[in-house]
Amino acid sequence: MTLPSQNSGQDVGAPGASLLWQDGALTGKLVVGNWKMNGLAQDAKLLVQALLAKGAKTAEDGQLGHHGQGQILNGVRMAICPPFTLLSQVRDWLAGGAIALGAQDCHAEPAGAFTGNISAAMLADAGCQLCILGHSERRQAGETSVQIAAKLAAAHHNRLLPILCIGETLAQRQAGETLAVLADQLTNSLPFTLTGGNPPLVIAYEPVWAIGTGLTATLDQIAEVHQFLRQQTVGLGHVPLLYGGSVKASNAAEIMALGDVDGVLVGGASLNAEEFWQIALAAKVALAGGGLSTAAA
Numbered sequence: 001m002t003l004p005s006q007n008s009g010q011d012v013g014a015p016g017a018s019l020l021w022q023d024g025a026l027t028g029k030l031v032v033g034n035w036k037m038n039g040l041a042q043d044a045k046l047l048v049q050a051l052l053a054k055g056a057k058t059a060e061d062g063q064l065g066h067h068g069q070g071q072i073l074n075g076v077r078m079a080i081c082p083p084f085t086l087l088s089q090v091r092d093w094l095a096g097g098a099i100a101l102g103a104q105d106c107h108a109e110p111a112g113a114f115t116g117n118i119s120a121a122m123l124a125d126a127g128c129q130l131c132i133l134g135h136s137e138r139r140q141a142g143e144t145s146v147q148i149a150a151k152l153a154a155a156h157h158n159r160l161l162p163i164l165c166i167g168e169t170l171a172q173r174q175a176g177e178t179l180a181v182l183a184d185q186l187t188n189s190l191p192f193t194l195t196g197g198n199p200p201l202v203i204a205y206e207p208v209w210a211i212g213t214g215l216t217a218t219l220d221q222i223a224e225v226h227q228f229l230r231q232q233t234v235g236l237g238h239v240p241l242l243y244g245g246s247v248k249a250s251n252a253a254e255i256m257a258l259g260d261v262d263g264v265l266v267g268g269a270s271l272n273a274e275e276f277w278q279i280a281l282a283a284k285v286a287l288a289g290g291g292l293s294t295a296a297a
Contacts, residue, residue, distance in 0.1 A: 026202065026240045028075035029256060029283035030263035032163065033270025034104060034132060034244075035082045044086050048093040050273035051080075055098055072098040073284045080270065081132055084118055091127035102130035102163070105138060108150035110157075120151075120158040130161040132265075134189050136208045145188035153191040156199065163202045163242070163265065164189055170209035179228050186232060198237035203229060204265040210245030212267060217245060219254060226260035249278035256286035 039047075055072045072078045079100035082090050091101050103126075107117040123131060133155065134148040148164070155162040166185040168178045182205070192199060205225050207217050217225075226241050233239040243255050244265030255261055263283065269275045 026077075026161075026200075026262075028071065028077060029287050030202065030240055030242060031076060031078045031276075031280050031283050032102065032130075032132075032204075032242065032263070032265045033078075033080040033276055034135075034265060034267050035080065035086075035271060036104070036137075036267060037083060038271055039082055039086055041086065041089060044082060044090060045093060047271065047273050048080075048090060048099075051078075051099060051277060052094070052097045054273070054277045073280060075287045076280055076283045078280055079130055081130075087123070087126040087128065100129045101127050102132065103128045103160075104132050104135070106131050106133070106151055106154060106160070108147065108154050110154070120154040120160055124158040124160060128160060130163060130202075131155050132163045132165060132204075134165045134185070136165060136167050136206060136211060140208070145185055148189040149191045152189065152201075156191075161200050161202065163204050165204045165206050165244070165265070167206040167208050167211075167245075173207065173209065178225065182225065182229065183232060186229070193235075194233060195235035201236065202240045202242060203233070204242040204244050205229065206244035206265060212246070214246055216247070216251055216255075217243075219258060222255060222261065223258050226258065230260045247279065249275050249282065252279040253282035253285050256283050257289055 035044075055078075058073065077100065078098070079102045080090070081102035081104050084103065087101065087103065094101055103118070103123045105118070106120040106123055107114055110119050110121050120131065133151050134143070134145070139148075152162045152164060164186075166182050166189065168181045172178060172181050186203070187194065190196075190201075205222070207221075210216055222243050226243070229239075229241055240262040241260055242263045242265045243261050244267070247255065247264045247266045248269045252264060256264060264279065266276065266279060269279060
């Protein structure tokens with residue numbers, strides 16, 4: 001699938017979403033680590049080296065893709081999203097490996113007087129292939145779905161695969177508003193309609209009340225939401241659906257074995273190499289057990 005270049009019309013030269021997005025779809029399982037505001041260079045380097053060592057030890061021959069954007073395990077892709085300050089260093093440490101580099105946010109504009117912000121073009125130039133957008137921690141700080149839609153368009157213009165986060169608060173769930181809230185966030189956070197073809201897009205369902213709290217949605221709750229999102233996005237082709245919210249090695253396999261869960265967005269557990277690797281192994285186990293939705297089969 002051909003993606004548009006950045007707003008200036010110049011090709012940033014980054015591998016971009018096209019290498020993660022094969023034949024119009026992202027297949028298999030996707031495990032993404034969101035480091036949030038954590039990590040200094042020394043500890044980050046040790047973490048990346050540990051992950052690469054595990055991948056080098058267990059990856060099957062022929063599974064590593066072009067520029068390293070292949071499968072670290074058979075059918076499993078991994079990505080990490082460090083803070084902006086570490087992107088260039090992590091890019092260099094990941095060179096030749098099978099782990100993709102992502103960012104945690106971007107600005108909608110390509111350049112300008114936006115002190116403290118980072119454009120999608122800058123992220124692509126730093127070697128990013130994907131970008132988390134609309135995380136609840138940013139929505140709760142005042143970011144609107146309209147602003148997120150503009151950021152998502154900028155990500156596409158710069159060949160970044162966007163991971164759109166949506167999720168309800170505990171009060172909204174208790175009021176029975178979960179699906180209505182998610183439908184509103186989904187519709188208004190996209191710069192295109194839900195019948196807009198097959199754009200590179202990943203959606204992460206992260207219930208706000210489960211992020212960083214140690215609480216995890218029940219399997220029935222996760223299955224209900226992911227089935228709803230699958231129905232909502234049917235006009236976009238197969239959109240990979242991730243679950244996020246206190247994901248760890250002990251619950252990852254059962255979550256990813258659900259029919260419409262195509263992977264996970266991992267917070268705190270991604271800061272521990274062994275824990276994060278065990279989640280990747282859980283993805284492989286879930287995939288072998290037929291956990292992919294029928295839309296991806």
